[in-house]
Amino acid sequence: MSLQKSEASPVQREPRQFLIRIAGAAGQIIEVYDFTLYGYLAVFLAPQFFPAKSEVASLLATFAGLLSTFVSRPLGAAIFGHFADRLGRRKIMAITIFGASGAATVIGVLPSASAIGVAAPVLVVLSRLTLGVFTGGEVPAAGAMVLEQSGSRRRAFSASWVQVGGIAGSILALLAATLLSAVLPHDELVTWGWRIPFLIAAPLGVMGWFVRARLTETPEFRKIEERGTLAPAPIVELFTNRRYLGQLLRLLGIFLCGSFFAFYVFLTYVPTYLLGHTQFGARAIFLSALIAQCFMMCIVPFSGTLADRFGRRPVLFAAQALFVILSVPVFLLMGLRTFGFVLLAQLAIVVPIGLHQGVQTPIMLELLPTRVRVSGGGLAFAVASALFGGTAPIFAVWLVGRTGTGISIAIAVMVAAVISFGATLVTAETGRRDLEA
Template identity: 35%
Template sequence: MLGNAMEWYDFGIYAYMAVTIGKVFFPSGNDTAQTLSSFATFAAAFLVRPLGGFFFGPLGDRIGRKKVLAITMLMMASGTLCIGLIPGYGTIGFVAPVLLVLFRMLQGFSAGGEYGGASTFIAEYAPDKRRGFYGSFLEFGTLIGYILAASLVTLLTAVLSDHELRTWGWRIPFLVAGPIGVIGLYLRLRLEESPAFAKVMEQSAATEAEAQGGEHGNETVREFKRIFLGQRRAMVICIALVAAYNVNDYMLLSYMPTYLSDTLGYDETHGLLQIVVVMIVLLTVIHPLGGLTDRIGRKPVIITGCGGFMVLPVPCFVLIKQGDLVPIFIGLLILGLVLVCFLATMSAALPALFPTEIRSGTLSVSFNISVSLFGGTTPFVAEALVDGTGNDYMPAFYMMLAAAVGLAAALAMTETARKPLMGSPPAVETVEEARELVAAQR
């Protein structure tokens, strides 16, 4: 959880600094053009996330979840730190945005192995009857990372002038990534491999020996076929669920501060502060809701979230467009409470779609394809729709469309709560639970 928080702190600060970054790296007389350019760079990181998923996912199935999680942490922190060191456009010209895109792509490549590896790790360690509760810790960490990023950016925008923020203040959150990355790397190196993966490694020792003996290329082809031919239905369901989840997640937690300031003319600091408060509220809800999914199932909660996003975005945007503190906060909070239906379930539901021996690979690939196409492009698409149509409700319509896709996938998925992971033996929490399980099978 702590490692994930540090990883997504790195990724979140770019979203919250998007407007300022646009002014530093994309000089233009048009504020909208600068913001769109900044969000296009934000989306660029997501274009390479499938490549990261293709690379790190299967790698995690071969060398272990722990090593991949350490590598992705190191790469993410390095990319973020380097962004904070890039001179602006006024100093080195077009080289500045080129370097920005390159380091954003490094972030995206590392993020491609983050979610699949981390959610797989937690799912394989968790007991079957409490996988929802333990899985919710992953997104708890994501929220912590976003809160840290948004809080620091809020503080900087409150105490620094616009000129100070553009000239040097924007670098501070990125430079902080260095020591944060060292802490995260230490935490992840302290992990041990999950028992489920260790068992699979024991069973596949002969296969690995053959691959090391010169058949690695053939093994790679076979692995590719297993991922894309044997798991097509599960991957389509995963892609659709992730699309619904990520469009609404990035719309609320990443794009909304820009929507409030640029589209509605709302104070940027107040907008960020309200997003922070909403995320803090979600922190108090995510674990109880994750535990609830262990009792009533993942599907009812996911379906509730999809249904909420199909009917509530327009009323919430009506409140947000009032432009006053209380209506804006109520609108954001309602959307946040619907979003937590995804936050509390996805880390447990998605890994359970795939078998243990290829879980990291299949999950990473399908998750990152969806995030690349729908999640990372959300701020850019939303801003472009608003600017192109002049309709301030376009983000709400986009959220509703994504939710409809997610609802279809949720109805098609198989319930996995309180059941062993596919390809793994039952996982229990206590000796008494193990004895009950053995007695029930006799």
């Protein structure tokens, strides 16, 4: 009888781990689905909500709307991080996924500026701000849920699934954009077709909540709850503890390049750049990006596996070195203006992005103890996203406008990678130690 139990137990545990990983990824699917849609459909959103005298001004205003999502993230990280560290990860995850999907869906039903005037861009910005609040608490809570229920030898691999969810969301958005551009005439796509993908966020939110409703609270949180060692004010503790504050500053440096600046330059701005600087149609550009993203989704869990075997820092160093090596060649390849070279460029640059994405969730959460883990990791992630992520497309539009060449963006990515390398250099390895309570 005992033999039968021991043989059955692995079979019982595996579906549970799979469920936890899928539940952790669900929120990122919605969040990145929305961001990617907004970025890839920016050329259609601009005349609808941000009409201006010039195309560049209209695009800048549209990407400023995207920036507002990042600006409100720190507020969401502070609010939801506090309650995740006080009440538990599971309860907060149920709230954030509904809020994020609702805010994303609103874009699909908003009237255009031609119908309601200045109220249209104001409502777009308000919906982006609301989305930012909910997503500010989503990533760290979901990451902690997965990380704290994984064995020490598989923590990075398990936590990497949060970012796999983000890439899956991006792929879903690209599929929607590709199918729309293939099925609808350009005029219909411009007038009303772009709304359809945003409406899909509502059923995605319902499905994500259904999966998360089956979760239980993490053992790491239950331990500090039973001991009575919950932080009364996690944010205050973060800023009054010199060690915690130092970890937050290190995380900001690590997140600069691969997590945000390079990620949003290459995956959000570059399609807009190609639409404006090459003869490719939207269908070809979306297709090449879709293939590259599918490739990257395979790289992220592989990165987590590498991080579990060799440590978090070696994988980060490799990603940062590849950003320095590949950035200029990638833009040179895209400048050749053939589909094959554009695809090759995108396949190359998603390698360091995927390597970095696979490590960012574990290192952000392992550096801090359980009592302030979600608040601290979320605040670092949210502040970095506001400073380096939401500004990346705007900076890229401005830089290309001033220099007239995409090589200038490549140089900026290289500088960001060097800064991230320095931050990683002064950060302790977290892969070979138990989680701190």
